[in-house]
Amino acid sequence: MAKDTTGRLHVTVKSGGKRKLSSKLWLERQLNDPYVAKAKAMGYRSRAAFKLLEIDDKYRLLKPGMTVVDLGAAPGGWSQIAAKRTGAVDGKGKVVAIDLLEMGEIPGVTFAQLDFLDHDAPEKLIAMMGGRADIVMSDMAANTTGHRKTDQLRIIGLVETAAHFAGEVLNPGGTFLAKVFQSGADAELVAQLKRDFATVRHVKPSASRQDSSERYVLATGFRGQQQPSSRGT
Structure with missing residues (x-):
């Protein structure tokens, strides 16, 4: 040592x-990793909680009374932060978390073991929320193959699908936040988001490891509902 x-x-x-x-x-x-130790000390499920904390401190995304969808939520670090900052812990806001994996109960969070790629997933989420969401957020990453270009395309494909999903469940003026990895492959994703949102930017919180190409795309000011989904047809 x-x-x-x-x-x-x-x-x-x-x-x-x-x-x-x-x-x-x-x-x-x-x-x-100091963030791993800090997460354990503060009772957060993952070090990723600090990434969302930092982004929200800067951009003020999470407000009391909001409805939030956390895609690929397990183990639940982002859901914990969202539940506290929206007041869902006290019944003021609402956080709906979904993942293919099981996730332990979190105060103020409604969890569904669900694949957001399923054709009927948006309808299920809207029913669970009792309406549409103010924020859709995702810290998901696609499984990697070790082949850089293939992995970049898989990651971008996942985020593009998540962005389309967000367009089906967001309220006008809503926000989409998702993990991406720096590459030239996300130009089409950014173009898509600029059509659907008023402002699109990349952010890299200090809690993201500096040797990683990880960053987040933040799209705010959703322009309105998309046409009915053709996914799964």
């Missing part, structure tokens, strides 16, 4: 046995 450049103790994981190098590096990164 040694100290890093900030003076913190740096944990080194030993190699050997059945542990792959990639697993060793991931474990070292987790053990030495």
